[in-house]
Amino acid sequence: MVWQTSLPLVALFVLSFGSFELVYFSSVLYKFTSGGYLPLTFASVLYFVMYVWNYVQTKRHNFEVEQKVSTEYLNSIGSNLGISRVPGLGLLYTELTHGIPAIFHHFLINLPAIHSVLVFVSVKYLPVNTVPAEERFLLQRVGPKDYKMYRCIARYGYRDMRIGNEEFELFLMENLKNFIRNESWEEGDSSVEEEEIRFLEKSREAGVVYLLGHSGVRASENSSLLKRVIVNYVYDFLRRNCRQGFVDLQIPNKNLLQVGMNYSV
Template sequence: MFVTTLLMFLIISTVWKRDVFLAFLFVAIFGFVELSYFGACLAKAHKGGWFPLVVSAVVVSLMSAWHYGESKRHAFELENKVSLDSLLSLGTARVPEICLVCSHVTSVVPPMFAHFVTNFPAFHQILIFVTVHSLMIPKVPVIDRFHVSRIGSPDVPLFWCIVRYGYKDIGDNYKFETQLIEKITEFLKCELNSKEMVILEQSLPGAKTQRRKEPRLQCLQEASEDVNELMKAKEAGVTYMMGHTWVIAREASCILKKLVINYVYGFLRRNSRCPATSLGIPHSALIEVGMVYRV
């Protein structure tokens, strides 16, 4: 509890932007109470004061095991990243829909998607890799919530989207899809504007007007085709793809690591809330890819 009180000093002073004196006053009052309680437990450990100490030790152990398992899982995903070009070179079939591939990693293709494509060589026409970040602020404005970028060649409709939520933001699946599609449409229009600027800069002052218009008309046609393709894929349906992973310690690992990863961390993951539930994803639109991580 005292550690939480110390962390509240940072929350009050940096996140809530309150006066440092107010944060110090909070820590002084609650810290005195908690340290007094801790000292009383130590003084009467032989008369039953050991019980809250044991409970605290168990809670700290569970939190440490969860943090250790999550760090190992994240490290496995970064170490086993797959090149997107190698997946596209498989000549896979395309399904006329939008697929939102949800993962915890950014800027790399998650291993579960590579596992899915390798065993089932087909994916959706438009792929959007989505990474959700939880920020230490109450709410994130809608205009700053989505950050969209393109992956690979402009000829392939692949996008990367980082979604940022505050701890008071309430997720709405329908609004999320609508806002994401609108943001990608704006991104395509911004790409069109940047292409037009490049064409205008590269045009010679003495060039004919008709020659200047031809590249611009071609860019307009390509942008309209991209937007139309996006709208048609949205009408066909939106599918979510998430990984359903099992984290297992390697055979050469020590007994303590196997105990923490296979039993403690595995128990916590099985009893934790499913990410699809927290994001409000409908069960009918969800694809879960099973995969075993040996860390």
């Protein structure tokens, strides 16, 4: 359990808290015509906002899962990814922890070049108190070795503080080096290990760029009128009035590159 608390104590808390809520709810209903309708109205509005946000975000995630780039396509375009690759380390943020997001294909279409090393970064918050530093990152390789592409899942507990960008980059580099060393040790090829680590260091020295997809969500053409209103207007209003992703991730503007993409749900 998250709080590592016995079930009887949890049940006692739920019963106690639920009793207070029922008393409050009954008093609101009793005084409904004398102003009790205001708390119910506020609660209904908040519930509607949360429902719309969760509904569209779920649809958006399902779209990303369905439209993710296939392994066959990745192998067909080769290690240059169909475009020029320039020195540098690119951190492409995505919510997917498996597969390659559709926004990556959008980057390849709209950019004249892509970085020599790419890392797909997913930030996940786990229902645990804290995640030890040595277990913070889960790393794996994406595609063949000569693609120089990796996946990093950064895991945080609900009491963990997000580290700054410079510290994150250093921590990521150290973990990538250890990942390459462990992989080479398992394969028994140390020469490739040193070469790849040097290439990784040179790429970071050339510059780190954060790649983000600035995605919009629109209802599909065959959607009902209600769904179009919810997705195209209500959700769009909420999204435009929320903090941007790069603000939450504390990404400096000078290191930020965004590409727009519309999702049809």
